[in-house]
Amino acid sequence: MRYIAAFFLIPYNAHPAPDDPISISRAEFEAALDEMAAAGVPLKADREQAWCDFAGWRVNYDTVLLALAELMIAPPARWSSDRRLTNAPPAILRWRKGQKLVETHEWIPPSSI
Numbered sequence: 001m002r003y004i005a006a007f008f009l010i011p012y013n014a015h016p017a018p019d020d021p022i023s024i025s026r027a028e029f030e031a032a033l034d035e036m037a038a039a040g041v042p043l044k045a046d047r048e049q050a051w052c053d054f055a056g057w058r059v060n061y062d063t064v065l066l067a068l069a070e071l072m073i074a075p076p077a078r079w080s081s082d083r084r085l086t087n088a089p090p091a092i093l094r095w096r097k098g099q100k101l102v103e104t105h106e107w108i109p110p111s112s113i
Contacts, residue, residue, distance in 0.1 A: 005064040008071060012063050018056035023066055023083050026051060 005012055013020070029051055037043055044050050066085050068074075074081035 001061055001064045001068065004068060008068075010064060010067045010071075016059045018052070018059060020059045022055055022058045022062045023085075024055075024058065024062075024079055028079070029054060 002012060002014070030047070033043060033047060033050070063085065065080055066083060069077075069081040070084060076082055
């Protein structure tokens with residue numbers, strides 16, 4: 001996803017901290033766990049650790065996922081295209097205003113990102 005983000009000039013933090021903020025709240029996470037438990041899905045008992053693990057991974061792709069979902073006009077889906085970036089990058093802001101992306105992009109090998 002980061003390679004695609006680089007192509008569309010979508011900025012992201014390449015080295016986020018596990019406790020950096022993400023777009024999903026703890027309450028949303030807990031509601032999802034309750035929903036899964038009600039459906040009989042086996043869950044880990046330690047919800048605090050589950051949240052830390054989830055948020056620690058999500059922070060790595062959260063901004064890129066939301067930006068790409070909006071840019072690609074993804075169909076409504078929980079935790080991705082149901083929310084917007086508050087600090088949207090220029091590519092997204094131009095898209096919201098109805099302007100086409102006209103930048104010229106050169107190929108960047110994934111190892112250079």
